Amino acid sequence: MKGRTILLDHLGEVEAAALMVDGQLEDLLVDTPAPRPGTIYRAQADRPVKGQGGMFLKTPDGSAFLRQIKGLAPGQMILVQVSGYAEPGKAIPVTAKLLFKSRYAIVTPEAPGLNISRSIRDEDTRDRLLEVAHEVAAEAPHGLILRSSCAEADAEEIAEDIAVMLGLADRVLEDDGTEVEVLAEGDGPHVLAWRDWVAAAEVVTAEGSFDTHGVLDALETVRGIEVPLGGGAMMYVEPTRALVAVDVNTGRDTSLAAGVKANLACARALPRAMRLRGLGGQITLDLAPMPKKDRRGFESALRAALRADDIETALVGWTPLGHYELQRKRARAPLVLEER
Structure with missing residues (x-):
């Protein structure tokens, strides 16, 4: 198909x-039953964690954890947004930097100004989008980002989307309640797909x-830890409590270039494998043996593959043992994997 x-x-x-x-x-x-990323709470500061530079908060869905808490005192009310999925047994990760995101527009209350996605390069299209944005949001106190999806979209649809997001931002930011409460639910899978x-x-x-x-049928394969890389090579994706371990195996190929080929295939396949399995956090790659001179080519291939992925992933680098490490946002709920 x-x-x-x-x-x-x-x-x-x-x-x-x-x-x-x-x-x-x-x-x-x-x-999942867990709070969806994007959910906005009116939360109450509970107790600081000085060693981690953060604070636990009270929310309707349980304890949340906020970093960068300068000026925040216990008992104070604060607006926060769920930024990802919590690890088992840990508090909900939240941020005080709210974003109101839809298919065409992102409203950024703490970052004023109008920005258009850099992937839209045609000047006539950018001018058209600027006109639409100024008509709807010229008097708005919030910042606005027009997403790449605006390039082929109808002006009326874009304007309506901007207006809805600005209205939601105004309602949330004007809140003056004194109890913990959910002010906006995060988007579910069907809305996220549209968005x-x-x-x-x-x-x-x-x-x-x-x-x-x-x-x-595809899900049955994804629930396993094996990912074919072609030519008999495989990578094995195994989440633990501390990290996600990825082992690359060349299979029966014993040629001098086997390690390089398998590792490049791993770089291309890794974002999809992580995305489908909902995995994030620290990722450690135990790559197939290859000369150090080929490391730069592997990094370039991995960086190119991650550019097409919408989940924030930082390339950390090589360890003394020759492993490669990444740090990936926990933007998805993990699937339960089965060893086969």
């Missing part, structure tokens, strides 16, 4: 969305579409 297909369905009773590209599962969003998967695609909403379009 060629082309892009967005499927909006459920896994059991749980809302989920899948993106298939040329018959391959490219992305997956699954709802972030903006390239042209067939959209299927029929119940049971995950089964008829091969998503369930």
